[in-house]
Amino acid sequence: MASMVTGGDTAALDSLLEKVYRDTGYDFREYKRGTVTRRLERRLRATGAKTYLDYIEFLDAHPEEYHKLADDLIIKVSGFFRSPYTFRQVARLVLPELASFKRSGGERRLKFWSTACARGEESYSIAILLAEFLGNRRQDFDISIYATDISRQALQEAQAGVYPPRDVEGLTSTVLENYFTRYDKGYGVNSNIRQMVSLSYFDLTSTIRQPFVNLDCIFCCNILIYLQSQLQERVLSMLYDSLATPGYLILGEVETPTNSLREKLECLDTKARIYKKNVRLT
Ligand SMILES: C[S@@+](CC[C@H](N)C(=O)[O-])C[C@H]1O[C@@H](n2cnc3c(N)ncnc32)[C@H](O)[C@@H]1O
Numbered sequence: 001m002a003s004m005v006t007g008g009d010t011a012a013l014d015s016l017l018e019k020v021y022r023d024t025g026y027d028f029r030e031y032k033r034g035t036v037t038r039r040l041e042r043r044l045r046a047t048g049a050k051t052y053l054d055y056i057e058f059l060d061a062h063p064e065e066y067h068k069l070a071d072d073l074i075i076k077v078s079g080f081f082r083s084p085y086t087f088r089q090v091a092r093l094v095l096p097e098l099a100s101f102k103r104s105g106g107e108r109r110l111k112f113w114s115t116a117c118a119r120g121e122e123s124y125s126i127a128i129l130l131a132e133f134l135g136n137r138r139q140d141f142d143i144s145i146y147a148t149d150i151s152r153q154a155l156q157e158a159q160a161g162v163y164p165p166r167d168v169e170g171l172t173s174t175v176l177e178n179y180f181t182r183y184d185k186g187y188g189v190n191s192n193i194r195q196m197v198s199l200s201y202f203d204l205t206s207t208i209r210q211p212f213v214n215l216d217c218i219f220c221c222n223i224l225i226y227l228q229s230q231l232q233e234r235v236l237s238m239l240y241d242s243l244a245t246p247g248y249l250i251l252g253e254v255e256t257p258t259n260s261l262r263e264k265l266e267c268l269d270t271k272a273r274i275y276k277k278n279v280r281l282t
Helices: 010-024 033-047 052-061 065-073 084-104 121-140 152-160 173-179 229-242 259-264
Strands: 109-114 142-149 180-182 187-189 197-201 215-219 243-250 266-269 274-277
Touching: 010 033, 010 052, 010 065, 033 052, 033 065, 052 065, 084 109, 084 121, 084 215, 084 243, 084 266, 084 274, 109 121, 121 142, 121 173, 121 197, 142 152, 152 197, 173 180, 215 229, 229 243, 229 259
Parallel strands: 109 142, 109 215, 142 197, 215 243
Antiparallel strands: 180 187, 243 274, 266 274
């Protein structure tokens, strides 16, 4: 019965999240409390702890529990072309404008960032979208898709790039034939797609400077919803600073942009939440 485990008060929860941050580097202190407490309840129940203070003691005695805790707190649900509408609108509203801007300036470099790439589905979807859009003009561009996440396990799976059949069942047979290879274990992303994607660890809550600059397009989908509004502001401000001019920010159908972002960026699509940075504001 969920109500049996109450976890304890806010101060004890603060201490627990502080401890997790200190001992593991995972910073859930400014994640939305509702999601965090729901997920923590599961760990409390699994470990027999009645309160957050009991659970703190359990962590001290069983450090291996940190992995299970992080695994429960980090929500990794994703998918190829997870919001098909968003990807369609990126192909319609962003890519033609971006490609023609680059061509007119004689530039070859195209830089994308998938900020919470999970097991790589989003970043490989971006690469496939670009391959489809550019066709045989792909060689005209030097494409980098930086793909980062906080989950090292997810990043390892993204690096392997092989997905069970159920993960690719929404893809068309043409996409599967052109960009994947069938193995015993599942479907592997082909090297011509993988070579566009560079995977690395980056924590969006980090207060260090942005890891990439002059980006043409940033995807930040299905992650801000887990963060409290102040942290959302900080992340979005960092993403804004990372964008080139023009530059495009894709939040997808689920996120809600903050007011300050709405003031700074032009909205190209309210449903897919596609924004454009037009002029450099100081
Ligand atoms: C629900 S998934 C969304 C994945 C993908 N962007 C999508 O839209 O399908 C959330 C991802 O955010 C990652 N994540 C959570 N907190 C993070 C943080 N502070 N920095 C970077 N990634 C984070 C998780 O590991 C997970 O892979």
